Structures are given as C-alpha cells and as structure tokens.
Amino acid sequence: MQLTPQQIAQYREQGYVTAKGVYTAQEVAKLREHFMAVRATGSKPGDYGAEPDKPNDPLNKFPRMINMHDWDEETKTAAGDARLLAGVAQLTNDVAVLNQTMLYFKPPLARGQALHQDQQYITIDPLVGVWVALDDSDSANGQMVVVPGSNKLGLLPVEAADLSTSFTGGQSRLPSGAKIVGVDMKAGDVLFFDGKTIHGSYPNTTTDRFRRSFICHYITKGAKKFEPAKGTHMSHLHAK
Ligand SMILES: O=C(O)CCC(=O)C(=O)O
Incomplete structure (x- = not known):
C-alpha cells in the first residue's frame, strides 16, 4: 500500500488518516468468519469486557x-500483512514491529470505549494504531471517534470513565474546546x-448490526520505552 503525501501529512498534522478499500469484500468476510468462529470456541487469554453481574x-x-x-x-498472518506494515513504515519512516493485536466484536447494543490515548496504556514511542473495519461503521453502530490534532498535545491526565457507556474504566481528560469527530468507514x-x-467509541445503538474491527498496534524498530508523567497512565488511576 502506498499512502499519498497528503495522507501522510494528515496523519502528522491531525494524528489519524483513513485508507479506503484496502481489503476486498472477500478478505473482510474471511476475517469476520474466522474471528466469529474463534469466539464461538469459548474464552481466550485476556478476554475483556464481560459483566457477569449483568447477564444481558x-x-x-x-x-x-x-x-x-x-x-x-491466522491472526499472526493478518497482522503481518504487507499493506499494514507498509502503511506504518511510511508514516513513521521506520520498520513496523507488531506490539499488540485485538478484535472488537461490538455487537448490537454493546458499550463503546471511553476516549483515550493509546500511550496512556502502552508506553512506547512511536506507536501506531491500525484499525481494520470488518463491518461498515457509522455513528449508529459506534464508529471510531477521534480528536483531530490531539496527537500534538502530549500525554494528558487520565480519569475514571462512565462504565454504563464504556467497557473500559479509564479515559483521557479532554483538552478544552476539543472537537470530537466520527470516522465513517466501510468494511x-x-x-x-x-x-x-x-x-x-460510543455504544452501538443498533439492534441488528455488529461493528467488528481487527486492530493491530505497531511500534517501530527504533521505538523507545518511556516513563509516563504522574497521572497520565491508566495504571495511575488505580494507584490513587
Ligand atoms: O474500536 C474501538 O471502539 C476503540 C478502539 C481503540 O481504542 C483502539 O484501537 O485503541
């Protein structure tokens, strides 16, 4: 995959960029089917978000x-996809190295994830999130939302999130006047x-549409670990 100079500039200035139609409909269907089949085989190490006290x-x-x-x-192969690695390499001018993979199913009526910076969890720089849409996503089913330009603000303080709308308990304090923008995406x-x-992301308000996404986080060959300032890492929330 070759990102255009405009796309690279948008990533650098705004902190995010969408590449359209990277995967074919067949590739996306295969990934969806695979991960649904894996999920159906039962619990896996690190599963997160279940609420045993709330059966519904x-x-x-x-x-x-x-x-x-x-x-x-199959995840290992998908995370090593040359298109994703090339995108990260172009954005960072370095070699992409896989750090983490995730699969969000976000079924109908599921909660979203409170707004945060990934480096409030993963203290390595640079870090690039790569979010592959496995379904069309929009405001109804809980698309990704971003704060453009927040990549230039450094790490912000963390605070408790509202667990009625977020399946994770921490969020970032928002800069004053923050503009939150929804990113419409096609599978x-x-x-x-x-x-x-x-x-x-906000909750999936639909009753009939999943919002599945395959997410990889990459660091780079030259990436460095850093010590987060007091109050800017999710673990600091529990340290209070
Ligand atoms: O997909 C979402 O709802 C949130 C994903 C996210 O926060 C991430 O990939 O870091």
Missing part, C-alpha cells in the same frame, strides 16, 4: 479478544492513528 450485557458473549497472534496462526477501510491521538 452483549459483551458477555462477545468480549474483546487480545493478542490472538500468540495462539492463532475493508483502514484507519491509522498515532499513539497520542485521543480516540474511542
């Missing part, structure tokens, strides 16, 4: 999966976003 929560049946590449060959589109870009 849709995430009980479809918790988020993480680091499937550790135990699933097969890919969103690249910087580790400091504030992003997340």
